Amino acid sequence: MDMLKGDQIAEASLTDWRKLAQGLHARYLVDDFGTGARFVAAVGEAGDALGHHPRVSIGKGYVDLKLVSDDAIYRDDEGTEHVVEWVTQQDVDLARRITEIAAGHKVEADPTSVSDIELGLDTARSATIAPVWAALLAGSAEAQGRGTPGDEIRDATGRVPNLWFGDADEHETPRQRFHIEVYVAPEAADQRIAAALGAGGTIVDDSNAPSLTVIADQDGNEGIVCVDMSAAKKN
Numbered sequence: 001m002d003m004l005k006g007d008q009i010a011e012a013s014l015t016d017w018r019k020l021a022q023g024l025h026a027r028y029l030v031d032d033f034g035t036g037a038r039f040v041a042a043v044g045e046a047g048d049a050l051g052h053h054p055r056v057s058i059g060k061g062y063v064d065l066k067l068v069s070d071d072a073i074y075r076d077d078e079g080t081e082h083v084v085e086w087v088t089q090q091d092v093d094l095a096r097r098i099t100e101i102a103a104g105h106k107v108e109a110d111p112t113s114v115s116d117i118e119l120g121l122d123t124a125r126s127a128t129i130a131p132v133w134a135a136l137l138a139g140s141a142e143a144q145g146r147g148t149p150g151d152e153i154r155d156a157t158g159r160v161p162n163l164w165f166g167d168a169d170e171h172e173t174p175r176q177r178f179h180i181e182v183y184v185a186p187e188a189a190d191q192r193i194a195a196a197l198g199a200g201g202t203i204v205d206d207s208n209a210p211s212l213t214v215i216a217d218q219d220g221n222e223g224i225v226c227v228d229m230s231a232a233k234k235n
Contacts, residue, residue: 129165189225
């Protein structure tokens with residue numbers, strides 16, 4: 001099934017969901033664990049009917065859901081097809097059904113609170129070092145290049161954050177190579193950035209804001225607040 005572009009996701013008007021990194025994310029607020037479990041059970045039945053299921057996490061007062069397809073088709077500029085992890089129509093269809101289920105269970109969504117973390121490592125030798133990180137993070141060589149045309153490390157069970165590799169000059173002066181990417185909903189980005197600045201952080205680069213805002217702590221360590229504006233609903 002073809003991967004969906006950002007504007008296609010935006011046109012779907014998924015009120016409870018936000019596109020972060022590769023997938024659709026939603027958080028539903030629940031009064032107690034039993035309510036959350038019953039809601040998840042109903043979501044499971046809907047997933048059975050569609051032959052597709054979300055990743056689920058339940059905690060005190062919330063149920064977090066992520067929808068992503070493991071077999072989305074991406075075509076590069078040469079027309080070559082790649083199997084990647086991305087949002088497809090089946091994710092959109094299930095997201096809509098889950099929104100209906102949530103309304104029936106009187107469970108409210110809190111889309112501003114969704115978040116996703118990925119790791120970035122700048123290197124000129126991703127193919128050389130990726131096997132080490134696949135072993136360290138996921139314990140499996142299959143994690144290298146899983147769901148991506150590149151060397152990105154992705155654990156099939158989602159136990160650890162994805163690790164992707166950015167291009168870097170082999171002979172550049174030593175500098176910070178690791179950074180954390182924090183994906184948030186578009187309407188939450190300003191508050192997240194303001195909170196970091198209020199805690200003593202500084203903006204290093206906002207030339208690509210609101211999609212990317214680079215923030216440094218007092219020691220110069222950098223993190224990036226990321227927003228997928230392509231999939232955001234246009235007013």
